Amino acid sequence: MSSTQIPENTSNFTSKDLVSDQDIRWCPGCGDYSILKQVQKVLPELGLKKENIVFVSGIGCSSRFPYYMNTYGMHTIHGRATSIATGLKVSRPELSVWVVTGDGDSLSIGGNHFIHTLRKNPNLNILLFNNEIYGLTKGQFSPTSPEGKVTKSSPMGSVEHPFNPLALALGADATFVARSMDRDPKHLQAMIRRSAGHEGTSLLEIYQNCNVFNDGAFFAYTDRATKTDRALFLEHGRPLLFGEGNKKGIRLVDGCHPQVVDVEKEGLSESDLWIHDEKDSLKAGLLARLPENQGNGEGEFPSAFGVFYAVERYCLEGAVRLQIEKARERMGEGDLDALIRGDHVWEIK
Amino acid sequence: MSSTQIPENTSNFTSKDLVSDQDIRWCPGCGDYSILKQVQKVLPELGLKKENIVFVSGIGCSSRFPYYMNTYGMHTIHGRATSIATGLKVSRPELSVWVVTGDGDSLSIGGNHFIHTLRKNPNLNILLFNNEIYGLTKGQFSPTSPEGKVTKSSPMGSVEHPFNPLALALGADATFVARSMDRDPKHLQAMIRRSAGHEGTSLLEIYQNCNVFNDGAFFAYTDRATKTDRALFLEHGRPLLFGEGNKKGIRLVDGCHPQVVDVEKEGLSESDLWIHDEKDSLKAGLLARLPENQGNGEGEFPSAFGVFYAVERYCLEGAVRLQIEKARERMGEGDLDALIRGDHVWEIK
Amino acid sequence: MSKEKIQFKTNVVIRFAGDSGDGIQLTGTQFTTSTALAGNDLATYPDYPAEIRAPAGTIAGVSGFQLHFGSDEVHTSGDYCDVLVVMNAAALKANLNHLKKGGIIIANEDGFDEKNLRLAKYPDGVNPIQDDSLEEYQVHIVPVTKLTRECLKDSGLGVRDMDRSKNMFVLGLLYYMYNRSMDPTITFLESKFAKKPEVGEANIKAMKAGYSFADTTEIQNGRFEVKAAPMEKGTYRSIMGNQATAFGLIAAGCRANLPVYYATYPITPASDILHELSRHKNFGVVTVQAEDEISAVASAIGASFGGSLAVTASAGPGISLKTEAISLATIYEIPLVVCDIQRAGPSTGLPTKMEQADLMQAIYGRPGEAPLPVVAATSPADCFDAVFEACRIALEFMTPVFFLSDGYLANGAEPWRFPSMADLREIKVGFANEGDTDDGVYLPYKRDERLVRKWALPGTPGLEHRIGGLEKEDVTGNVSYDPENHEKMVKIRQQKVNNIADHIPLQELDSGPEKGELLVVGWGSTYGTIKAALKQLRAEGVDVAHAHLRYLNPFPRNLGELIKNYDQVLVPEINNGQLVRLIRDQFLYPAIPYNKIKGQPFAVAEIKNKVWELLKK
Amino acid sequence: MSKEKIQFKTNVVIRFAGDSGDGIQLTGTQFTTSTALAGNDLATYPDYPAEIRAPAGTIAGVSGFQLHFGSDEVHTSGDYCDVLVVMNAAALKANLNHLKKGGIIIANEDGFDEKNLRLAKYPDGVNPIQDDSLEEYQVHIVPVTKLTRECLKDSGLGVRDMDRSKNMFVLGLLYYMYNRSMDPTITFLESKFAKKPEVGEANIKAMKAGYSFADTTEIQNGRFEVKAAPMEKGTYRSIMGNQATAFGLIAAGCRANLPVYYATYPITPASDILHELSRHKNFGVVTVQAEDEISAVASAIGASFGGSLAVTASAGPGISLKTEAISLATIYEIPLVVCDIQRAGPSTGLPTKMEQADLMQAIYGRPGEAPLPVVAATSPADCFDAVFEACRIALEFMTPVFFLSDGYLANGAEPWRFPSMADLREIKVGFANEGDTDDGVYLPYKRDERLVRKWALPGTPGLEHRIGGLEKEDVTGNVSYDPENHEKMVKIRQQKVNNIADHIPLQELDSGPEKGELLVVGWGSTYGTIKAALKQLRAEGVDVAHAHLRYLNPFPRNLGELIKNYDQVLVPEINNGQLVRLIRDQFLYPAIPYNKIKGQPFAVAEIKNKVWELLKK
């Protein structure tokens, strides 16, 4: 089933044209600013027409996003952005539809639409701003907050085991799963580009700092002192390397048990290591859960950033269109009079 | 965190005591009858008191279940049974709470509660009657119906890629995932027993025949001619064997690529094969997706039945109770007068 | 054919009843089609159990289909039936109370064996078709199963398959009794079983056998003729409410020149609209079976933003889940049609039974001040016009609109003098066009004199704008926390809905005097019953007026005055009193509620009795 | 301290305003505590932006806190303020319209630099504290930032941290002006910053500096004394509405001897109830933050079946998501308290502003006939009594109950002469006990004379039974599709709710004559304003009556008669007219709506004017 292609033209706008006239109302220092900037930076490169772009969001700090984009936009209700975006995309396949959502919006109240959207695979780009907290309602734990998290609603610590959002997405048969972060603009831009390029639902989880209610949750991945040991950047076809000078690697023992190794010390070649394959769903799952593994030999497991998984599957809107076309082929363009009349009529004279 | 234990006594009832006085209203031949029977068979063996058992269901044919059980029961609303059951269990940890739900009830409208229940892990037993169809509303496709399924609401075939329910559950961090079927009473009984024994949320998917709207969807797993090739029964610590006389096996190439092999022909020993390990989440995922693999050498991959995954994690209700106890230790039993009075009072005389 | 005496009748009510597996609904609809083609006016009412197929032979498993047809206007499916066809003992037990005294019973003898009697819970040894308990009726006992098997014994079919044709035997028998042509059913069976011609033939054979059986046996002394009804000239078809709703939506899409986007989650009794629409994809209709009701309405809102005629449907429980999103549509001010095919509540209630108890939910069931228009259908065929009108209002006034139908309309059928495409009113959609800006800025909440804003579709250069659920500044649509602006916007949204009263017809009387003792005000599916009751009363010399509301919000401008022309106003509803409250509130008039809450329509006699009661006072 | 002239005042309204980051709410609540401890009656109203922290310096980011205190009874947070404290230019711009002519402005000079003026969107070169635009007011310009930094220069803190104390400087200044003790705040700061004593000290130092600054500078000619109010004898504390709600729930749990189970999904302005309750787990309170509103109410229903005092809460948008499940609770007939802390809608609306627009949703917003009692609170402290009463009704009548509060009550504070545990009414729960069977069968829908059924908890041997959302047979509770039974059950459920009118007090007048020209009927948070307005009118010689409804469904038995004793009835509401519709419908009385829909309470003057207008007619 061929999916509908977004028309590729040269863009008719620049980053500046994307800035709306509305004052931005995020807290100073909020990670959302960077994400907005990177999106505004990347969009003009994609060969889209500005009038064909629509941003759809739910409710949350992150979901204010559409107001700041001088494109078509819908700020909707809590948790339903993916469904609303799906309706828009299925009815107007030529539009480039972006969903902006938070960890509460998409994984808490919106969890059902989230998983169903992923399996149905309309060609949407989902930007999930994960700050592991409810920002807008002033700091309650979210479904991604770690166990024991102390918040306003969990003064003795959260008793809930959190979701691993990417593992959940893979379990829901997502076709594109990636992760980036607000504080790494270049990587974020690259990931936005990859998301846009994917035909089908692309899920980009973005670690986002909420400096008011959950400050520093992801600093380990960007702070000088820790970042090389804690963040691993994925590249398709390349071995999993990280640490100072990429001296650490990950290898798979028995084909499926990850192990952190010192590449130089053990004199390993690249091919001894786990080579990242974006098409391998099993390995994508393993990557999503990488930091959940017990540290071994060479220390803790890092968190991965990049494209975990990217495969092709027909898009929902394409399949819907195809049936309409087939129906027209089979039955001809709808004839209202014939429909209403039906097969059994009688006349009164 | 120690979870709350269901009191183990000798049961005070027999299978017959579990039969309610209500006429059963499923279609003659419906697979639900068998499931009811096996549940009634197994329950008395579990050392429970009848008055401590509660069946909670949503809406659907399957969800009529509680009416037929002479225990406490709640027939609720569509999709919410897991949440209602969670509320009951958290507030009354000593009860044995069973959820009966359908593929539409739990995975369509109830998808959000389903995944959140699994991650939170209250000690519930979920029996998911999967007939790959909406029975009660007379035959629309469900989120587990295969692509292209022709139903009343999809006369040209469903355009939706379905969920793999067990993969979804694993992605949602379920602690117990198993599968059985209506037409294999002994296996079903065994699985009900295992589910009951698991501390935490146990998800038992039961392939159930809807002989009116989706007849024979799972017959391949029970029909003489096909069952040995299509159904593989899992046992912890045992190799994956199936086929006539257990001559076929599954081995893992490179540790993670399953391959169907002829055990005798290739002269393989058990240890060459994939040995099932209920604690291995990665392999559980691989098992859930087993039939999605391209057939190779020795033919198609079978579907697995049995316990895919079973690990321990603290139960929600235990953690909630523990905080209450800790709070009482720290602050003493609540004193209403002191609470209301607070710290700053003044007197008017 | 010539030997028997034919009795002429103006009206007949037949009720078919049998096990859910007996093909009762099919028998009923086939008889309906033939009767419609014979030119009778008619109304039908299927009455089926909530279970898909409760255990065969039990009361719970009985399925019924009632058909009222006549040579005169027919307004209801009939209070009581003249003929009761029962396929088994349970069907008799469950339906005898629907039969008029002296009525005809046609009973399948083979459905009264020991097992069936036991399942129907008759006492041991009691068989109602053998004892004298049915003395007051004309009973025809026919060994339908046996005869069907007999006539099919050479068909090569197994017994189970043969038995599947026994409903056709009965149908043939009734075709003979009412002098109906078998041809439409023969055509139907041939096409239905095109791939299994042996089954088709068996069915046809059984039907013909039933026909002949009636011709040659004692049933002959019961042959009736119901002349064609003197209906308005024109071409007719038979139509069911949900089908008419589906057609109305497609028609509105055509007349507005917009694709229809229909998103729903299955629920009784709304699902058939989905089933019907999904068969007409060649109209460009998109049908979406969403994962739940919230997703359904949400995706419709997305499609509406994109420029579709967006529709969502459910019954009460599902509608309640949609209310948050509907509230969003009211503040967005985008077109959205919400179809509520009401059923008996609260909660799951009686899911296959009808009720009119979602009116208050439609009018008031949203957080905050979120007014929206409400339109109700009055008969199966009227679902077409009413939902078309709901679409028109939604599109022309940029607003969500409720369309109310119910389980009785949804599954009921009647003859329909269908319109041609050209007769249908054009729906004028107010799109914003490229360049519709002020100083280069697009103002999405600028309004015309009716207070209606324009619809600016993504894809239009220069109209880029954002909409949201936060209160919006007048004209610009920007987020505004200004207190004065909020009040202004709440009032504007209310006024816009109120203004619709200028664009709908004034309330007319359906019948009766313009002033007088009593006005009966109804809405929805009570139409036929009230009409029939007042007609009978008129014949009995009592002239009572009838106004039937299509527009529940806003009310027609003249409704208040109209009401005040009568000494008393009676408001019959299949609920515990809802419209009556709106009338009392708005017009401070002591309208009198009359309520039935039994999952069933009013009987004509009930309305008549109530009117008598009021007039006697 | 002796040199200055002290003016005596009976009432003062102070409004603190500044950037969201300026600690305005803290300043306000501290001043409130000290004022309460000084024995004044008071009422507060925080007014904060929807954004967590909109850009510093902008109008959108302005946060406000208004406090009205007096030596007389105080009923509202005040229409206009006497003193306006502004930390920056935006705060002045956004709040000047709240200041009485001739009022005092205390302005932080450092908040009026070029940058701040630009962010506040003053025209280039305009500085309101330098030109003569504030001539009509008494303006005190204080370089708060500079002075705070000055006094803390040796504290070792960085500039940003020093600046965080500037609100304390202002607080000290006001403590001096109104002769308040700094002690409660000192205690508070010491405990709050126990782990960062240097910060605590800095704050205390800044406050003392502000106090001294006022003592030594020109502020001295503005020292006021507001005597303690002649309040009823007793012990008082200050309490906010959501806190009172939380306490009321805990108290009801204690008096019913049941564990409280509170399940919710965060939403403004309801979340603070969750926050408060989650701190009191030592009462056995279970708080659940569910994945969404549906799960929250569903889990509460599960807990109710299990025997908890089950409560769920939200604001309008979240409540609408719960309606399907609430409908289930009505047909189950189990206790459930639904707290709706109303905010301005529709949809997301103005999430931090108050409104009373969910009344119709509470009464009618469910599919089918699903009546339930509705109880509303009238003041922050009254939330305690009202929610306690909601719990009592739910538990004693086995029914879901709506408790209505709103954003004004939720965040407002007032002095509270709190009850002791022993004063509280016992809540009598009707459990079924082992052996409560008829012929060995438990009949879950058997009722007492009030039509109330019993609560049979799982774990009780012999009472095993099933409940469901399908219509249930009278007495046995078995599924029943019987038409007569359905009508009977709908009527029973309605009658049970109606019967509650026998178990609530008759409606009393809050003030005014028992018959006369005009009765003002209010509900919810308009209480204080109406009371104050009528009191002033009475002082001006106009005696108008006031009835304030706690029970919105069912109404007190005597309400209809009571209303008919007056020539006119005015119904002021912060919505577009809701209670007024119920009154018109039920009593056919032409009650007059008076509506304000600005996300703000009525001003006393508005009510007075409206009354004058009606009396002149």
Ligand SMILES: Cc1ncc(C[n+]2csc(CCOP(=O)(O)OP(=O)(O)O)c2C)c(N)n1
């Ligand atoms: C139906 C409904 N329920 C609850 C809310 C309140 N609410 C608004 S945003 C939010 C959570 C925000 O968290 P997240 O999605 O993580 O976004 P963030 O603010 O962290 O970016 C909640 C609970 C709402 N607006 N609507």
Ligand SMILES: Cc1ncc(C[n+]2csc(CCOP(=O)(O)OP(=O)(O)O)c2C)c(N)n1
């Ligand atoms: C809120 C709501 N939406 C829709 C329905 C209609 N409905 C009842 S059961 C059902 C699906 C049943 O499918 P499943 O859960 O697979 O159960 P089965 O009947 O197949 O056992 C639906 C859509 C309902 N009762 N309530």
Ligand code: SF4
């Ligand atoms: S609260 Fe957190 S997420 Fe929200 S705007 Fe502020 S910093 Fe950003």
Ligand code: SF4
């Ligand atoms: S419809 Fe299907 S699932 Fe439902 S009772 Fe009948 S056979 Fe069973």
Ligand SMILES: [Mg+2]
């Ligand atoms: Mg968040």
Ligand SMILES: [Mg+2]
């Ligand atoms: Mg199913």
